Amino acid sequence: MKIKIWILTLLLVLAFGENVRAAETLSVDIFGPGQTRVNILVLPARGVNGQAATSLARSFGEYVQGDIGFLPFLRLAYLTEVLGGDPSKGLKADDIDFKPLQLSRIDLILTIGGSGADIEARVYETFTRKLLVGKAYSQVDQGGVAHVADRFCAQLMRVLTGKSGFFDSTLAFSKKVNGGKELFIASALGRGLEQVTHDGGFDVSPSWSKDGRKLAYTNISDLGHRLGIWDRSSRVSRLRRFPGNIAISPTFTPDGQIAISLSLNGHPDIYLLNSEFQAGSALAPSWGISVSPSFDLSGRKMVFCSGRLGGPQIFILNRDTGVVDRVTYEGTYNTRPSLSPDGRFVVFARLTDSGNRIFIRDLVVNQERQISFGPGSDEDPSFDPDGYFVSFASSRAGGTKIYVTTRYGDPARLIPTGPGDAMAPAWGVAAALD
């Protein structure tokens, strides 16, 4: 009996011991109430066996620090904050004195080593000395070092938050070219910028299919509105005309159908197209304008913009019940909604006295807050696949550019998209990087 109790006690201690250790591992709840900020210190890159760092490793470090700047839950600490300066003699835990780091409230430390075309990077948690992320990359060249840094930060974000959609997804957007607009794609950090359409006229309102293989968009020319579908594998786009005068805001549903605003009965309503591109019955029909559908991950909830009660406001359709509820009551001009994948939050543009601003509404607690603050006009908000980041177009610095904030309204960061105005960003789960 005593032996049994001993064994049980030992098992419990082991079990709790594991739990305590697990709980000690640093994690960041990016969706929790009130965000915590974790201090991370990137140590200067080192060479092997005391040699000087390679320029490749140094630029890897610079790109990583740039990437970390996009993650509002991380704060880049400086070496001057550490008592006694650099506490490391090498790249691994045994070569690092964690005590001054703990005293300086540094939570994470990143070491970078490089030799020739190889790079290795490690992130340690200073309080447990535990290795959180350790990666080695070989055959890296200067042209690919930014992508490698992005991959490493994606892994770091995944370990800390369980999400990495920001780095793993592709942004599609509309950009001014030769007096018209064409579609471009790039990573969320603007890397791998590529023009994907050459239709002429204006290509606007891109939307990714859930698998990231197709882009739906509107082409406007003297021929009228056409629905464009760009196929990622064939790199070809096809344009289709519909009866009526419009083909506005095509959006993929999670099951691969396209919802689009057509004017089949004399006024813009939202229709679902079947695989033959034929429209079924209108979703939430009305006599007013209905555009900009956006779906949650189940595809059963659809938010949209409608002028059915006068000025444009945001509404939500429950496709199971057919019930349409009004979402926005403040402001007289609320447009271009985007629904978070979990169906809880709606971001949208509201016309204020200072121009359009991005607002977010929590549909569960029915609360609303502003998350972009101009100047200029902030438009076209779009959730990332995790429902954490929100991209939008803004004219705050003169021409229109794409910025990213979070659903908490963190300071907006510019996403580099090259010269020329860029707008209408759409996040897709398509892998931006190999």
Place this chain on the structure above:
Amino acid sequence: MNAKRMFALMLMLCMVVALGAGCAKKTTDSMPAGATKVEISDKDTDWQKPAPAPETRSLSEDEIRAQQREMAQREVGNMIFFAFDSFELTPESRNVLTSKAETLKKYALFNIVIEGHCDERGTSEYNLALGERRAKASQQFLNQLGIDTARTTIVSYGKERPLDPGHDEAAWSKNRRDEFKIQN
């Protein structure tokens, strides 16, 4: 009697001389110094002479059509404007459209494209729908005046093609418009 007749004759002669001297003086005074003297001649001019006849050549059908197209575009080209977030036709717009209807009846061969445009304040997708409503308002009004809708095509550009790139009400009011273009 003879003396009386002689006196009257002398008097008339003096008056003629005085009149002639007076006229000459007036002419001299009316010419300011430095002015250019212009001689006026009453001789016949060549006004009545016919101008050389232009080379007579009958216009081809295409050229006539191009001329008519240009005239029709000139007559139909003036725009109409809207209030913010509105597709309601103002009385002034109705007058403009009424005159367009007459033009379209006159040039029955031509069809038109009605372009709906918006200002930059609204967002892109809603503006595309609003632009369509604006163009449709014109189409319906013209239809009421007897212009078959088959002769009018609608394209909404939303806020993609502003007439005035400015960022104030003066620019916005110009950009909220319908444009009319001869199609064929």
